[in-house]
Amino acid sequence: MTRLFGTDGVRGRANDDLTPELALRLNTAAARVLGAGSGDRPTVVIGRDPRASGEMLQAASAAGLAAAGAEVVDLGVLPTPAVAHLTAATGAAFGVMISASHNPMPDNGIKFFAAGGRKLPDEIEDAIERAMDEPAPLPQGSGIGRIRSGENAVETYIDHLVAACPNSLDGLRIVIDPANGAATHAAPEALRRAGAEVMAINAAPDGLNINQDCGSTHIDGLREAVVAHRADAGIALDGDADRCLAVDAEGRIVDGDAIMAILALALRESGELAGETLVTTVMSNLGLHQAMAAAGIHLETTKVGDRYVLERLAEGGFSLGGEQSGHIVMSDHATTGDGTLTALMLLARVAATGRDLAELASVFTAAPQVLINVRVPDKTVIEAEVVRSTVAEWQRKLGSEGRVLLRPSGTEPLVRVMVEAAEEPVARSVAAELAAVVENALVP
Known part of the structure; x- marks a missing residue:
């Protein structure tokens, strides 16, 4: 039988293979598995990106959670890393994110974060799938869960981001493309509060235009905007803002490998690169291997998929890892990839050194x-x-x-x-x- 969970939650075309009925059953099962040991009334936080189908899938997911007796906190539209952060910060039993990340608008997905805001291991996902096929009595009367709106979720997340930024971004002019997605408000605001002058493009989500010819999967518009506005750099996120790519002042792309090289050197300089090690996948460019070897930094590789990077970071106690696609994890500040956090750390390095992004990225030369x-x-x-x-x-x-x-x-x-x-x-x-x-x- 085909496994329901993929490499990053359950994903499919909304109202086709990913239906409200499936969302309800999946979340009821998740509440039984992930809520076990949290008492009769586990608290669950749930967020979504702005694609139109997220409204019905979030409603169905919340209904499934409440049907299993969970107290549901509806965070509304929020980036995936914000849901992970708030899962940990609020002490929730687990978190739920409704998003298909960088996929086109017709797709959607449901992903879960365990207590502490961490992704689920395969065996827990398998347990949730089994629970879907093993009906159990549902609570009734006062045992039924309630659904309430979360308060100040976006502000709490922005405060977390700005607090993590090591120095001011004063003097930097930045163009950001949040892909008409979940970080349309949070990402530009976090950069502004950190001190940057910010111009946002593709920042008017209407439920239908997420990732449409914009963001980290369509970066040409950002390149043009950076040059036109004479900006110091550009930042491209994907629809749920767990990925970040950058553009230098000349419009050249700075990909995830180059960003990791810059951040690895910055963290080593500050004594924060645990184990003098960077963790990435086998798809990272040979140029990154060579740059890290030249700098005396050990590079470990995993299978393709951010979950494998996350597993190795946790196992080794390392502080930096990621993928060429821009999904970068800084485990001292986040439990998953966070595009806005990555942007803040990258731009903080530019501001602190007085060197432009192109010069910083020159430490890495991609092999064909x-x-x-x-x-x-x-x-x-x-x-x-x-x-x-x-x-x-x-x-x-x-x-x-x-x-x-x-x-x-x-x-x-x-x-x-x-x-x-x-x-x-x-x-x-x-x-x-x-x-x-x-x-x-x-x-x-």
């Missing part, structure tokens, strides 16, 4: 990277001897100036072939050869 998706009937093809031997041979030839990575997609019948090399034509040639080997490996 080519990615080819190969459709396959069986993803175990990557274990075929001809595939393994070809990968090993090319890794030997490329040596320390290149990298080869084959990995199966977690959601599609694809094998992703990634090659990095000192020169782009070499990367393209090797990637094309490996893609052909993968395609033909299962041919009788």
Whole structure:
């Protein structure tokens, strides 16, 4: 049977595979599993991004929680990291976020945060799925939960962000693109209170325009705005604001790898880089590996997915990790990726050093990277001897100036072939050869 939970909660097309009925059942089950041990009346906080379907899915989710006897605090529209923060700050039994992150508006999702604002391990997600198929008596009368509106949720979150910023952003002119999403108010306001002059674009959510040709997945508009306004930098968030990409004053993109390099050096300088270690996924560019090695910083890699980065940060007691996509975790201040927090820390480094973003990012030089998706009937093809031997041979030839990575997609019948090399034509040639080997490996 197909697992309901994916790499980041339950996600699908709203009113198709993700229905209010499913949301109700899922949250009733979650209240039974995550509320266990919290007494007869666990408190649950719930937020959403501004996409239109979030209204009905939040209502259905809240109804499911109350039906199981939970006290539900409706936070309204709020970024995913804000829900995680408030789960911890309020001592809630768990938190619920209704969002499909960077996905298009027709999609939506439901994700949970355990007590303390941390993502759920696989075994707890599996327990929730089992509980959905194991009906249990529901409370009645005074045992039924209540739903109330949260107070000052956005202000509490903004206060948390500004308090985490290590120095003033005075003198910086910033353009921010919150993707018509959940941080449309919170992110620009946090930057202003930290001292920056802020201009916001794509900051008029109407329920339909979230992530539409804007934000971290469509960054060209921000690049143009930064140059037009002669800003020092631009910040691009995604719909639920757990990711951050940046743009320098010339309109050049500063991706998650470059941001991690800048922050790793800043934290090491201040003595806050625990274990002298940065945690990232196997998809981070070879240039990041080389930059960290040159700086004497240890780099650990995990499987693709922020949950694996989070797990390794917790296991090792490390303070910084993330993904090339801009999902960056600073575990001294947050339990999950927080795009606005990342922006504040990045801009604080610019302000503190007096160096512009382009100069700070120059510590990292991306190696040419080519990615080819190969459709396959069986993803175990990557274990075929001809595939393994070809990968090993090319890794030997490329040596320390290149990298080869084959990995199966977690959601599609694809094998992703990634090659990095000192020169782009070499990367393209090797990637094309490996893609052909993968395609033909299962041919009788």
